[in-house]
Amino acid sequence: MTPSSDDGRARTRPAVLDDVAELAGVSAMTVSRALNAPDRVRPETRARVMAAVNKLGYRPNPAARQLVTGRSGVLGVVSFDTTLYGPASTLYAIEQAARQNDYVVNIASLGALNRRSIGEGVERLRAQSVDGIVIVAPHESAADGLRHLSPGLPVVAVDAGEDIPVPVVMVDQRGGAVRATRHLLSLGHETVWHLSGPPNWIDARGRVEGWRSVLEAEGRSVPEAAAGDWSAYSGYRLGKRLADDPSVTAVFVANDQMTLGVLRALREAGRRVPEDVSVVGFDDVPEAAYFWPPLTTVRQNFGEVGRHAFRLLLDRIQGTEQEGPRIVEPELVVRESSGPAPH
């Protein structure tokens, strides 16, 4: 090792362990220990090492460390469209939790959602040798994709349904939909229409099921549910159809964006909310309280989902056992878009 003429302004190569060892007058191994297992080094020695570390601006080389330990300290998140509020919030929470546990997060967002793309996302992260992966893709293709995972890599999934070979964190979509639907029935509506998300999305399905189950249990007629694509545009398009049907007095919509479109369609048709039609959304995006009227909706706690997912993954990585899926309960937030049935 040529000694680096370090702190002077001659900008040489970054310091390595041996440089620190030399400056501190100890062996490289002692430096390594001082950094990774401080209590196995005499305090004075440690102090000398630390001084040298600071003086040289030494940073451990993660590649070298990983090469020998086999761990990278990196988690991967495979997610569909992190532009959407839900995935973005989940990702954010995962990242925060990861940081607090000295992990960093590598992200693979998916343009399309199908078995291939999920596999590719996983492979891409795996090729970077992440220590584990969270899959945020509540889509039926995820189930397929997950079945073909190469083994040996800890993986957990968010909202991926139940017949999945990996641990999952789930929002109780069904329960949320049940609450929304019951709320509307309790206001005196004969029945509740539903605009769903894309049918191959797991969470969209759960909401349909919850909605339907309540209507059936109460012996109400079950209108046909039309499917949108989560966008405000699709809500607007489908909402126009509902607006033309005077028998519609209560609508449960699969997410808040679509609901925004529905509200506009109803307004354009001259139907007042909530006087003529009650509307309930899903998600509780931050803007929902400022819709017109302020939106009654079902709040998903994405932060909790993300934290659970991280914890579950950490358990898997560390071999700690975990017990079944973790369920996060959504919560009905009543605002002004729902009201008593007309007449």
Add this chain to the structure above:
Amino acid sequence: MTPSSDDGRARTRPAVLDDVAELAGVSAMTVSRALNAPDRVRPETRARVMAAVNKLGYRPNPAARQLVTGRSGVLGVVSFDTTLYGPASTLYAIEQAARQNDYVVNIASLGALNRRSIGEGVERLRAQSVDGIVIVAPHESAADGLRHLSPGLPVVAVDAGEDIPVPVVMVDQRGGAVRATRHLLSLGHETVWHLSGPPNWIDARGRVEGWRSVLEAEGRSVPEAAAGDWSAYSGYRLGKRLADDPSVTAVFVANDQMTLGVLRALREAGRRVPEDVSVVGFDDVPEAAYFWPPLTTVRQNFGEVGRHAFRLLLDRIQGTEQEGPRIVEPELVVRESSGPAPH
């Protein structure tokens, strides 16, 4: 690591280069070349190597590669609150561009925004030896933070103002604000009120400047601009004050979320949009077209910003020269929330 006898019975350690070399009957070096510089290996040899690679399911170990090449193939993105539409979209675009160039993206989202947090974000990524960093934090603290960057690591910034020691991609906030303000004046409004973003945000400042410059150039009175925090709630709160002032006929709001709050405040005060008051937002979030009324706003092309940022960073990493800041022009999207001045 001892080979893990985990699940299946023949579960051995993952294949390494030597395994492939042995199976293909060549040296490790040739395998490495077949993978990294295919045209320096005879086609038949390459085919044999590839067959062995597939048979063994070999994946290069990135840590080992990085250790010797010094490159990691990982980019870092430091961003404030990736839950917001702008940062999320920018991040998404960066990630897409990175993927197409065989980079993966490591993310450090910031809870708070100050010099310390930005420095920490950068350090965290640097500790993972990313090859370069994009900073998405259009906040004055970023400027401070960037001045204290340890040198030697390629960094580019998004919307970070101009007195910054790193290359930047900027949206022409000023230009966007100018267009919005001119649009309102051209509809016959006497002057234009403004609700700004937080004053220590670079982009909020640019919008204020653009707005003010037009009013001054046209000799109009310049009302005081009140500052919000980007949230719909702050827009609502500030909007209530404006709604009480009958002389207000045109408002330019710093982003679409705040605008949503403003629209609600105006409606609650009985002021019609656009008949009594014209409103223009900023960003063009996907929902803006479904606000009530559909929002006239200034579209920022976040995708382009992200792609530019990636390209700029790649240039820096590869030592290619780059020429000054890259400017992305926002575009006025006229919908129905703006109209002729009353009377």
Add this chain to the structure above:
DNA sequence: GCTCTGATTGTTAGCGCTACCAGCTGGGGC
């Protein structure tokens, strides 16, 4: 005084890969 123990530090040997240089082959030019 001498052995034994535990605390502390050092030595050795790689982790899996690629840069660098050397060696080998066969065909063209003399």
Add this chain to the structure above:
DNA sequence: GCCCCAGCTGGTAGCGCTAACAATCAGAGC
């Protein structure tokens, strides 16, 4: 026929770090 050159392949030497064991030393116990 011999040399040279290009095209391909192989050997060697680390990159920076830590696991595993070895060595050292002071003090406790006899």
